[in-house]
Amino acid sequence: MAGNNVSDHSVMQIRDEDRRDVVIAETVELIVSSIQGRIQQRHPLPACSCIFRIPNVLRRHNEKAFVPDLISIGPFHHGEKDLQVMEEIKLWYLHCLLDRKPTSETSLEYLVEAIKSMEQHCRDCYQERIDMSSEKFVEMMVVDGCFIIELFRKFAKEVPRSEDDPVFYTAWMWSALRKDLSLLENQLPWKVVDCLFNRTKENDKPESNALLPLALKFFNPSAFEQNPQANRPLETKHLLDGIKNSLLASYEATYKYCYWAPIPSATELLQAGVEFKRRSDTFDNMLDITFKNGVMEIPPISIEDNAESLFINLIAYEQCDPSIIYHNITSYAVILDNLINNSKDADFLIQKEIIVTKLSKEDIAGLFSRLYNDTVVGYFCYAELTKNVNAYYQDRWHRWQTILRRDYFSNPWSIFSLFAALLILGFTFMQTLYSTLSYYK
Known part of the structure; x- marks a missing residue:
């Protein structure tokens, strides 16, 4: 009997182990099936992605700088309650465009069909999957795109403005619209805007501007007052990309992925004899900073509220788009932040008219210190400049020259005093020498 009990117990243990194996196998199968069902066969970031959500590591420093105040463009902020007022104005602008009938083929059906044919490309332009039906997505593209081109045409006075248009006759709207339309999260694919623009041109009245110059004309006051440059041979991805390419203009830098050290502030460089000059009288290329023979030339830049x-x-x-290798704007922000360490530095650059602004010197000093927190500068375009500036600053002879010029050659009286002191010192030396020679004689 005892032997039978032992045998039964062993059989039960085997059966329990078999059940556990079955349960484990079933669990493994379920987990594998779940993972396989969620595996992404497509690359999570399509090659044409160019419109991104701002990562939290950047957003946390200044949330307001990344979110729209007035208008939603594209899917990221679509439907937000605080932005609904502009939805009616968008539809009114669409009516204005269609009502003019710029071409015989200008109809809502024609425009919708054109954008529907490029829907997948438009979706791929966004970093994340857009959870909207095809109908809602295409509708949003058409309404937002038509609003943008109608706004640009009205601004350039290529089409009539209504006297009761709140966009043009409400003072605060201009600033808000320029700011909102230049947000990275508030972009449309350029292909959409360009398609709608070309399909609504007046055939019998050629427009004086292509789309990019028209857009840059609209953004010019808020884009640091730089003269619009639409001749850079780069494909435009969206409005913010068009602004970026315009600011780069014909700028050519020497890119080096190497160690680079910060440079002293403007007032510290002044003490070492560095001279600062405004590069030109025009706002042509703010990035073209040079340093040669102790002279730093900096093009003027306008800094206003939305800067x-x-x-x-x-x-x-620049940080989000992997296709952007050279971080020109980030490099520029680093240099200006180095030069502006406090309000005294900011005031000096304002007095030199290198920075043109209505903001206070304290605001300017604070602005540049906040720009590139938690960013990574890949190819730094001012590596050679910082190397030369630091070498000049560390040369003691330049500092001594500055002290001599400041303390002894700054005005005629100080020059006369130095000359008199040297004369007295010479006479004293001669008298001492004469007395010594007389003594030995």
């Missing part, structure tokens, strides 16, 4: 938002979104765009 921080534009700067931060351009920098975020």
